[in-house]
Amino acid sequence: MRQLFIIFLYLALAQAVSAQVWQPDQGDGSYKNPVLYADYSDPDVIRVGNDYYLVASSFTCQPGIPVLHSKDLVNWTIINYVYDALPLPRYQQPQHGQGSWAPSIRYHNQTYYVYFCTPEDGLFMASTKDPAQPWTLTQVKQIKGWEDPCPFWDEDGQAYLLHGKVGAGPAILHKLAADGKTLLDEGTLIYQNASRQPVLEGFKFLDKRDGYYYFAAPAGGVGAGWQSVFRAKNIYGPYEDKIVLHQGRTTINGPHQGGLVQTQTGEWWFMHFQEKVAYGRIVHLQPATWKDGWPVIGQDDDGDGIGEPVLTHQKPNVGKTYSRAAPQTSDEFSSASLGLQWQWQAAPNKAWYALDGRAGTLRLQATPVPTDSGSLAYAGNLLLQKFTAPAFTATTKLALHAAAAGDRAGLAVVNGSYICLERKGSQQHISIYEQKKNGWNKLFPPTVAASLPTTATTVWLRVQVAADATCAYS
Structure with missing residues (x-):
């Protein structure tokens, strides 16, 4: 007997939309976490002008790397994907645990860049002038065992790429060509200390601030890990490290791996995931401040210098108030193309x-x-x-x-x-x-x-x- 499957479906919400879709915006100037109760694993976020963009891992699912848009970091909708399909024959069949891991998104010289690795295929870069329009995908390097890349453009114009290795290995830094498509060296190990920061991954360059280079990376594992930040006077190190966010006394396990972003009004916020098993890795938004040259994420109620996640908070001050929004769900299949939720x-x-x-x-x-x-x-x-x-x-x-x-x-x-x-x-x-x-x-x-x-x-x-x-x- 053949095992054949066909789905011919019209998806609708059985009750009102508000009863079916998670609503983080409380309508009174506050929000509740998570801001995305869906599997947007390994999020990264940037602001360009008055717009915020978030990308996340897709693994085997395609089109891949969703691009979400928000005006206030709380209300998000899907506007695009970075690629329609990975241009490799084996992805014509499901490849669980493969595909795009932990993308980073950056904006430089009027161009949006997304970098990501697949564990078996290497380093990829996609670019566009408009994140809601098609992206151009380039395979920068064919190699096995890399993960979690992030670019950085220094004040002198030199570009760099930071990444790790599958299995949560060291932080490795490369010089990068101006067009972002070529690595210029074999890479330099800039941080490794498994006793202090085990299972190090999810590398994100944050900023150059007061003479220090900063990058962020989670450690300790997906389910029970923490968020650390690293700084050095020279981009090649030596780097100091500090834990800036952990579960503490809260119910938010493993609050880590994400992006730090500054609003138009000067506030700092951090988006990260929480592992929720069947629900995937859901996304939280935490307030952040700088103290003694280090970010403190969440609330440091016990004064130990390490933040803990908040469940509710005042919304970010972005200069205006925006309407509630949520990623698309229902689809009446009334257009010429599938909805972006699929x-x-x-x-x-x-x-x-x-x-x-x-x-x-x-x-x-x-x-x-x-x-x-x-x-x-x-x-x-x-x-x-x-x-x-x-x-x-x-x-x-x-x-x-x-x-x-x-x-x-x-x-x-x-x-x-x-x-x-x-x-x-x-x-x-x-x-x-x-x-x-x-x-x-x-x-x-x-x-x-x-x-x-x-x-x-x-x-x-x-x-x-x-x-x-x-x-x-x-």
């Missing part, structure tokens, strides 16, 4: 889908799952979007046409169970499948948990996600 599990293929904006429909073509496990984890033609809130409901209207035995069309929480309309022999069934697993590399064939025959060719399917990430299908 990604595929591999490089997009135009043969996978067709949109009919006048009818408000999206047709996805069934394709075989490329492994014997039958797991959706290996299906490139999954149309995906991130969890949008701690608790929400997604509803889909779905039809299965011209189906052969074994064809399925459904609604899934990836790496979990799913509900589908499927063809069994000459009859349609509504079925729920369970996926037993032990990580991505040990997935067993899905088994039927429940199945009922139906004469319907069109059905409404729903998944309700509770605050503990428990999912209920109906």
Whole structure:
């Protein structure tokens, strides 16, 4: 029996939008964390004029590296992706744990730059004059084992690139050509001290301030780590280090890896992620100040010089008040292109889908799952979007046409169970499948948990996600 999957779906919120989408802006001049209750892993942020831009990792999902825009650091929408597809053949199939890691975004000479690494393919740079318009992607260096790059342009015009190595290794600095497309040397190790700063990664140049060069890097691991900052009088070191943010007495585990940004009014703010398992790495916004030549992020209530995350705070002073906004979720498929909330599990293929904006429909073509496990984890033609809130409901209207035995069309929480309309022999069934697993590399064939025959060719399917990430299908 063929294992084929087609999703023909209309996604709508079952209740009012405000009940389904996380709202950090409290409407009274304050906000609550996280400001993005979705998996925007390894965020970096910049300000250009009155506009803020954020980028994040995409891993195997494509189009890759979402570009989000905000006017106030609290209310964000998706405006673009850095690339439509990675230009490497293997990304035509899902590559879990691969793809784009920890991008950095910078603005220099009227040009926006994003640098990122893939662990197996090397260093990439993308550039554009307008972050909402197409980016030009360049593979700067083909090499295995690099991660988390960030560029810096010094006062004399010399460009540099800082990066680490997979496995959370040392900080390595290169000179960079003026166009950002060529490394000019083999790199110099500028910091390594595993006893003080273990699992060092996520490098971000911050600033040159009062004669010091500063870069930031998290340490201690994703789930329980901390944020450190490093400074030196010479860009090559020697560097001092200081922990500037940790969990402390709060419930925000591992508050680290992100970007420091200054508002138009002179305030400093830091955006970082928190590991939330099923929800991914959600994004928090912390106030920051400078004290004795070091940033203090969050609130230092106990006076130890290390900040702790805040859950609520006054919004950043950006000189104006802006309307609430949130990343896109619902889609009525009424336009000529997919909404920016959607990604595929591999490089997009135009043969996978067709949109009919006048009818408000999206047709996805069934394709075989490329492994014997039958797991959706290996299906490139999954149309995906991130969890949008701690608790929400997604509803889909779905039809299965011209189906052969074994064809399925459904609604899934990836790496979990799913509900589908499927063809069994000459009859349609509504079925729920369970996926037993032990990580991505040990997935067993899905088994039927429940199945009922139906004469319907069109059905409404729903998944309700509770605050503990428990999912209920109906």
